[in-house]
Amino acid sequence: MTQTVKFYQTGTLTxxxxxxxxxxxxxxxxxxxxxxxxxxxxxxxxxxxxxxxRYAIDAAMRAANRDLVCVNATGxxxxxxxxYPETSWQVAWLHSLFGNAAAVASGxxxxxxxxxxxxxxxxxxxxxxxxxxxxxxxxxMFERNDDVLYICYDNxxxxxxxxxxSSATPPAARTATTPAVGAxxxxxxxxxxxxxxxxxxxxxPYVATATVADLHDLEAKVTRAMGLHGARYIHxxxxxxLGWGAASHDTIRLSRLAVESGLFPLFxxxxxxxxxxxxxxxxxxxxxxxxxxxRFAHLFRPDAPGAQEALDRLxxxxxxxxxxxxxxxxxxxxx
Amino acid sequence: xxxxxxxxxxxxxxxxxxRTGSWRTSKPxxxxxxxxxxxxxxxxxxxxGWLYHAESGDYRAAWxxxxxxxxxxxxxxxxxxxxxxxxxxxxxxxxxxxxxxxxRFLGDLAIREGWRVEPGPPTGKRVLVIGAGPSGLSxxxxxxxxxxxxxxxxxxxxxxxMMRFGIPxxxxxxxxxxxxxxxxxxxxxxxxxxxxxxxxxxAMAEGGYDACFAAIGAHLARRVDIPAVAAxxxxxxxxxxxxxxxxxxxxxxGRRVVVYGGGNTxxxxxxTARRLGAEEALIVYRRTRExxxxxxxxxxxxxxxxxxxxxxxxxxxxxEGSLVVERMELDDTGWPRPTGxxxxxxxxxxxxxxxxxxxxxxxxxxxxVEVNKDRTIRVGPDLQTGHPGLFCGGxxxxxxxxxxxxxxxxxxxxxxxxxxLRGAPQESAPKHAVAGYDRLNTWYYTDxxxxxxxxxxxxxxxxxxxxxxxGLDETTALFEARRCLSCGNCFECxxxxxxxxxxxxxxxxxxxxxxIDYDFCKGCGxxxxxxxxxxxxxxEEEI
Ligand SMILES: Cc1cc2nc3c(=O)[nH]c(=O)nc-3n(C[C@H](O)[C@H](O)[C@H](O)COP(=O)(O)OP(=O)(O)OC[C@H]3O[C@@H](n4cnc5c(N)ncnc54)[C@H](O)[C@@H]3O)c2cc1C
Ligand SMILES: Cc1ncc(C[n+]2csc(CCOP(=O)(O)OP(=O)(O)O)c2C)c(N)n1
Ligand code: SF4
Ligand code: SF4
Ligand SMILES: [Mg+2]
Numbered sequence: 001m002t003q004t005v006k007f008y009q010t011g012t013l014t015x016x017x018x019x020x021x022x023x024x025x026x027x028x029x030x031x032x033x034x035x036x037x038x039x040x041x042x043x044x045x046x047x048x049x050x051x052x053x054r055y056a057i058d059a060a061m062r063a064a065n066r067d068l069v070c071v072n073a074t075g076x077x078x079x080x081x082x083x084y085p086e087t088s089w090q091v092a093w094l095h096s097l098f099g100n101a102a103a104v105a106s107g108x109x110x111x112x113x114x115x116x117x118x119x120x121x122x123x124x125x126x127x128x129x130x131x132x133x134x135x136x137x138x139x140x141m142f143e144r145n146d147d148v149l150y151i152c153y154d155n156x157x158x159x160x161x162x163x164x165x166s167s168a169t170p171p172a173a174r175t176a177t178t179p180a181v182g183a184x185x186x187x188x189x190x191x192x193x194x195x196x197x198x199x200x201x202x203x204x205p206y207v208a209t210a211t212v213a214d215l216h217d218l219e220a221k222v223t224r225a226m227g228l229h230g231a232r233y234i235h236x237x238x239x240x241x242l243g244w245g246a247a248s249h250d251t252i253r254l255s256r257l258a259v260e261s262g263l264f265p266l267f268x269x270x271x272x273x274x275x276x277x278x279x280x281x282x283x284x285x286x287x288x289x290x291x292x293x294x295r296f297a298h299l300f301r302p303d304a305p306g307a308q309e310a311l312d313r314l315x316x317x318x319x320x321x322x323x324x325x326x327x328x329x330x331x332x333x334x335x
Numbered sequence: 336x337x338x339x340x341x342x343x344x345x346x347x348x349x350x351x352x353x354r355t356g357s358w359r360t361s362k363p364x365x366x367x368x369x370x371x372x373x374x375x376x377x378x379x380x381x382x383x384g385w386l387y388h389a390e391s392g393d394y395r396a397a398w399x400x401x402x403x404x405x406x407x408x409x410x411x412x413x414x415x416x417x418x419x420x421x422x423x424x425x426x427x428x429x430x431x432x433x434x435x436x437x438x439r440f441l442g443d444l445a446i447r448e449g450w451r452v453e454p455g456p457p458t459g460k461r462v463l464v465i466g467a468g469p470s471g472l473s474x475x476x477x478x479x480x481x482x483x484x485x486x487x488x489x490x491x492x493x494x495x496x497m498m499r500f501g502i503p504x505x506x507x508x509x510x511x512x513x514x515x516x517x518x519x520x521x522x523x524x525x526x527x528x529x530x531x532x533x534x535x536x537x538a539m540a541e542g543g544y545d546a547c548f549a550a551i552g553a554h555l556a557r558r559v560d561i562p563a564v565a566a567x568x569x570x571x572x573x574x575x576x577x578x579x580x581x582x583x584x585x586x587x588x589g590r591r592v593v594v595y596g597g598g599n600t601x602x603x604x605x606x607t608a609r610r611l612g613a614e615e616a617l618i619v620y621r622r623t624r625e626x627x628x629x630x631x632x633x634x635x636x637x638x639x640x641x642x643x644x645x646x647x648x649x650x651x652x653x654x655e656g657s658l659v660v661e662r663m664e665l666d667d668t669g670w671p672r673p674t675g676x677x678x679x680x681x682x683x684x685x686x687x688x689x690x691x692x693x694x695x696x697x698x699x700x701x702x703x704v705e706v707n708k709d710r711t712i713r714v715g716p717d718l719q720t721g722h723p724g725l726f727c728g729g730x731x732x733x734x735x736x737x738x739x740x741x742x743x744x745x746x747x748x749x750x751x752x753x754x755x756l757r758g759a760p761q762e763s764a765p766k767h768a769v770a771g772y773d774r775l776n777t778w779y780y781t782d783x784x785x786x787x788x789x790x791x792x793x794x795x796x797x798x799x800x801x802x803x804x805x806g807l808d809e810t811t812a813l814f815e816a817r818r819c820l821s822c823g824n825c826f827e828c829x830x831x832x833x834x835x836x837x838x839x840x841x842x843x844x845x846x847x848x849x850x851i852d853y854d855f856c857k858g859c860g861x862x863x864x865x866x867x868x869x870x871x872x873x874x875e876e877e878i
Contacts, residue, residue, distance in 0.1 A: 039839060252834060
């Protein structure tokens with residue numbers, strides 16, 4: 001009765017694990033990670049964007065042998081890391097404007113090519129900088145298939161300027177510009193954009209979604225993207241404790257619940273076709289994800305108008321994702 | 336300091352100059368919480384601690400941590416009722432970790448490899464231990480580790496106490512018992528067999544002993560008066576089981592054996608009767624199966640071997656080849672009461688298994704010693720009797736009567752005897768808070784069903800005294816050890832190091848765990864929330 005020994009104590013779901021071969025541990029488990037985004041930055045306690053950016057750029061640094069340039073759009077990630085004269089970046093880093101990160105990165109990539117350098121280029125920004133103001137530049141970068149990996153850190157609103165709605169804000173969410181008042185409180189249903197699917201529609205070499213809750217998954221996707229050339233896009237869900245009205249220690253739990261509820265499907269696509277999805281491990285109703293967030297508090301007040309309908313519609317969105325990406329197809333993912 | 340432009344106070348450069356730790360209102364602190372298994376081990380084993388080493392395949396280190404508390408792992412891995420597993424947090428996830436099975440694996444491996452323990456540097460103090468049962472052996476072992484010179488005196492012909500003369504071979508092979516006793520003796524502990532002590536103060540004075548630990552067990556079988564015709568054979572369980580070990584031949588039992596009682600001893604003697612060739616072994620018990628003091632798994636094993644049980648029945652009379660039993664029923668309070676309905680059943684041997692009392696004659700005579708109403712010996716929290724320097728433990732003092740409790744008493748007594756000999760109060764480390772299930776972030780653990788120990792086939796279980804349960808092999812033991820969640824104690828999964836958005840967790844390298852850099856920790860609490868095993872506390876800052 002021999003059994004194959006697996007790391008059941010934690011499987012490979014944790015960041016490291018002393019029982020695991022070092023090549024199976026994450027970049028983050030290494031004392032030699034580059035800490036591309038280091039201490040002393042001014043992000044809020046428990047900021048998902050700060051975490052997601054370090055996860056992603058450290059993985060990219062490893063993949064690029066640290067020969068990397070990052071172009072940043074305006075937004076929290078830029079503001080909290082580089083208040084003059086400080087910087088938290090331990091990577092070549094460049095900021096121009098709110099809406100032009102993709103275009104600047106295209107330019108940097110072109111310059112590298114001209115100079116005959118193998119330096120890799122990443123552009124990064126928030127959801128506002130990506131799905132709204134920077135969308136034209138981004139779509140152009142995709143369409144030209146410029147050799148840039150664009151990473152969107154999606155915290156579902158314009159956080160840096162005080163939580164205004166973006167086209168990535170989910171329906172029913174309260175923001176400064178979609179207050180929880182009236183018959184249909186919060187953000188309007190049926191609006192917004194799904195940028196990962198729009199990116200896929202450009203037929204670019206690689207598109208993926210990730211969260212800060214699944215580090216192995218996130219690093220694998222960044223590494224895969226860095227292994228390809230041409231226009232690539234990764235969309236990372238990064239909870240914002242301030243804007244979402246959530247406890248600072250819940251950032252990772254909320255990312256996990258977003259995935260487990262089906263609201264945020266994890267997948268990869270190449271040249272417009274979905275190539276892989278990450279199955280849900282322990283499915284939860286959307287309410288479990290929404291409830292700890294004050295931006296959805298009005299959905300849980302018994303007398304609130306339209307609350308149940310809104311919850312049902314959000315659940316229907318999750319169910320649709322589960323169907324579309326076949327998120328329950330695999331048995332529980334024991335990895 | 337260079338000249339700065341207006342409103343700029345920092346030199347151009349890294350944000351490391353910005354000590355964001357000042358934002359904090361609460362801080363993460365690494366803590367070792369008490370795993371529930373450890374909290375429930377009567378021998379005080381650091382179970383999580385030794386599993387930690389077993390997980391990495393370092394069985395020697397695992398065994399050494401185990402041996403700090405328990406000198407008899409191969410025995411305990413078999414005989415212990417493992418209350419630890421009832422407490423195991425993993426039981427709420429899928430199934431409890433098979434702690435006893437890994438313990439047994441380590442114990443057996445140590446025997447195979449001949450691993451030894453060294454005695455401590457000699458202190459010149461001499462301690463007399465009376466009784467070579469688990470309690471006496473454990474005390475002797477711990478005292479020897481502390482450097483004291485120990486002599487064990489036992490009235491019996493062989494060491495082990497009830498582990499030899501009670502627990503049957505099919506549950507505890509004697510090679511295992513002998514090997515673990517031998518290892519203690521190899522530490523320089525002297526064992527005098529066939530040496531009944533009848534005057535403790537005199538024995539101490541004559542031998543020049545500075546202290547004494549008595550663990551004489553509870554060996555007097557309780558009896559009830561059952562009217563019987565002369566030919567009716569009425570025996571007691573302890574004598575039958577003892578006869579299995581001492582007699583040249585096993586005791587002669589009849590074809591139809593009736594056992595009266597509902598404890599583990601009743602089960603053991605019935606299973607022994609089956610193995611000795613009894614066509615029928617029937618246990619008669621006054622109450623219901625749920626109320627049986629015997630452990631359910633033992634009842635189950637007995638039933639598998641063809642032992643029959645008659646619940647809610649008492650024995651009224653024994654005749655030639657038959658017995659009269661009366662049906663009982665439970666009253667409103669759940670107490671059994673007679674119904675007057677009697678029935679005759681076949682049976683040529685009746686074995687009473689109604690519990691044992693302490694033979695207090697030797698200890699009663701010692702000045703200052705007090706005997707409780709239930710014939711146990713009164714001891715303080717330090718296991719000392721009213722007679723200074725005389726300590727007692729195991730079955731003879733009030734507590735649960737198990738090998739594990741006895742071993743725990745031996746360790747505890749050794750610590751207090753050591754303190755007594757040094758003239759210093761015994762200091763015990765403060766107990767950590769228990770790491771309950773709520774502390775765990777179970778997301779990070781993958782499902783893994785418990786490893787099943789192989790079981791001997793039914794025929795051999797009814798005809799031989801071969802060990803019923805098999806052990807784990809190297810891979811299954813490793814697998815089982817790795818099912819441990821490491822409740823409340825860091826196992827270096829790197830989660831805290833990874834999840835800190837402020838890069839404020841410092842990884843100190845294998846075996847050295849982590850440190851929080853409070854210059855930069857903002858106190859978001861992510862590390863504590865995402866620690867799988869609950870090894871981090873968030874503590875309010877004084878502001
Ligand atoms: C049939 C049976 C099955 C059991 N099964 C289990 C089990 O599976 N698991 C479990 O945990 N527990 C079990 N127990 C209980 C367990 O065996 C006892 O609780 C345990 O052995 C008590 O240890 P002890 O050291 O206090 O006494 P004992 O084991 O009884 O040892 C006392 C020793 O003292 C010696 N002695 C007595 N008087 C004197 C004297 N005057 N001078 C010198 N020596 C003396 C005796 O010879 C004996 O060797 C079982 C008990 C029985 C009867
Ligand atoms: C052209 C222009 N318009 C508006 C602003 C003000 N502004 C700075 S950051 C920001 C919001 C950024 O939101 P998002 O891109 O989602 O990033 P987040 O802060 O949420 O990470 C805005 C509106 C600006 N800097 N430039
Ligand atoms: S507002 Fe949100 S995104 Fe911005 S630093 Fe704070 S937590 Fe991070
Ligand atoms: S999981 Fe491990 S540490 Fe936790 S109670 Fe069970 S054996 Fe003990
Ligand atoms: Mg945003």
